[in-house]
Amino acid sequence: MTSYAEVIGDPIAQSKSPTIHGFWIEKLGLEAAYRAHHVTSETLAAYLSERREDAxxxxxxxxxxxxxxxAPLVDRIEPLAKRVGAINTVYRAADGALVGRNTDVAGFLEPLAGQLREQHYFRMARVLGTGGAARAVISGLAAEGFTLVVAGRDPDKARGLLDELTEGEHHTAPLSHFAEPTDFAFDDREGCCDLLVNASPLGMRGQPPLAFDWSHAPPGSIVYDIVTDPVETEFLKRARDAGFATIDGLAMLIGQAAAAFRYFFGEDAPREHDTELRELLTR
Structure with missing residues (x-):
């Protein structure tokens, strides 16, 4: 039989994970497979119980x-996943235990590695969104020394996330605050690292656009949108038009998949083919 891994969710048909993992499996010539499997909340426990018995x-x-x-259905949860409060990867360890991990944090931070290796006088990130994806973003940036401003429709939810996931002084704002122009005079940003992240579903296909006035973005900011459908969001287009460097959602998606790939198949993903993979994902 062929070893295999899956992506599970509800819905799941839109997932790009089978394309990503399948591409790497083919490049490495592995006798393995990766597929999508529709799992509802009602069938989640049964799914894991059945897969435990499948060698x-x-x-x-x-x-x-x-x-x-x-979380309560796996045998162990690794520390980062506990801290984030979210598991996006389950793998079978050498002792047969099912282990829950979070590779979203690593995937999100990967395209920022160059900036994070530098020394900065100050790091600040404006994070737009308070849903599940924002947990990984907030946790990862706080651990890298960023002061955060988290914006959501409900500022109390934003404050709850900060209290749960971070230490130190961070801030919240209503999402509507960033939709209106500001005359705030940013100080000298030399030596600073400023990041603006859309961690919400706004701008995703079928969702309303993200309303953001670019007077809120400090000069030299990096603009990061984790939405993957479409990859080229209106938010990113406007950011480039305004002269900002941008990172799209495929960067995080590919990065988190690569971190999971080794746990599934015991091989490093062949990242030298990333350009070809991105072309495949955007057809």
Missing amino acids: DWRGCNVTMPHKQAV
Whole structure:
């Protein structure tokens, strides 16, 4: 039999994970497979129970709405996943135990590695969104020394996330605050690292656009949108038009998948083919 891994969620048909993992499996010539499997909240426990008994199953990526619900169904949870409060990867360890991990944080931070290796006088990130994806973004940036401003429709929810996931002085704002112009005079940003992240579903296909006035973005900011459908969001287009460097959602998606790939198949993803993979994902 062929070893295999899966991505589970509800819905799941839109997932790009089978394309990503399948591309790497083919490049490496592995006798393995990766597929999408529709799992509802009602069938999640039964799914994991059945896969425990399947010796060819190597694990699964976990997408919405199961990233928190899967926690009591695994045998161990690694520290980062505990801290974030979300599991996006379950794999079978050498002792047979099912282990829950979070690779979203690593995937999100990967395209920022160059900036994070530098020394900065000050790091600040404006994070727009308070849903499940924002948990990984907030946790990762706080650990890298960023002062955060988290904006959501409900500022109390934003404050709750900060209290749960971070230490130190961070701030909240209503999302509507960033939709209106500001005359705030930013100070000298030399030696600073400023980041603006859309961690909300706004701008995703079928969702309303993200209303953001660029007077809120400090000069030299890096603009990062984790939305993957479309990859070229209106938010990113406007950011480039305004002269900002941008990072799209495929960067995080590919990065988190690569971190999971080694746990599933025991090989490093062949990242030298990233350009070809991105072309495949955007056809």
